[in-house]
Amino acid sequence: MSRIQLALNVDDIEQAVRFYSTLFRAEPAKRKPGYANFAIAEPPLKLVLIENPGQGGSVNHLGIEVETSEQVHAEIARLSEAGLFTEEQIATTCCFATQDKVWVTAPGQERWEVYTVLADSETFGTAPADTAEPCCGTADEAAAEGACCGSAAKQDAVGSGAACCG
Template identity: 50%
Template sequence: MSRIQLALTVSDVEQSVTFYSQLLGTAPHKRRRGYANFAVAEPPLKLVLIEGTPNATPPSDAPNTSPAADAAPGCCTTAPGSLNHLGIEVASVDEVRAARERLTTAGLATFDEDDTTCCYARQGKVWVHDPDGIEWEVYTITDDDPADALPPTAHREDPR
């Protein structure tokens, strides 16, 4: 199973959840403070909503928040109403590794996160930028509800 991921920065996650629930005809798969995601079967889509403002520091009561999260690319680095990042969810770590190999063989700079906690899930992923700087991740979820889950503002380095 593969599906495209679209992550949007929104100004009010509750209003956005209401709108996207109506638009997509489904309830969110996961909701946390300032975060929601929809796992849509048809068309295959993972829609992620991240509440925030550019370079916002996550809420103080967010679990396991990195102190450097306000500088983390792919989190709240875009204005509400704009694209946060794009992704391709794949079924296995092997598919992430195959994507990494394909991207590096093509000469693209990648950033690996082999076993990371992000968006309230354990994931394996590889990041790459398109020619205009838009971030793409190829990822798989290895544990959808871990005890040490981090919000979407978990820190990672920018490969640029």
């Protein structure tokens, strides 16, 4: 079985384990002081949490693609019922696609999206004007496009030489 591994720095391992256990409906496969390792079956993912105070949240954002809008809405309901704050973006254009998505923020401030692609788009897209949240994309795409999701974020990233979507 192949799966992606993500190793994240977290400020508080206990708080992070509670969040990820709720998000993925799974408990860690391995726990050590300052360390937790999740072997997630669906979606296939190896998630490693390393307690590193002051370095938490060093990821731009992470995502889970699902097949339908109904699945996105089911996640909105499930995550809200679990007490996690959700931010919905319905029929938003992002990363050359129209998407339905929901965002949640983990204790270390890393952003997760659950999304489905509704249609292709000819434009990269922007996040809604009233939010500074990122859309999707890879660091390579951001560097190649010189693009960010919102115009203010794009100006900030271009001005600082940083890529906002990586």
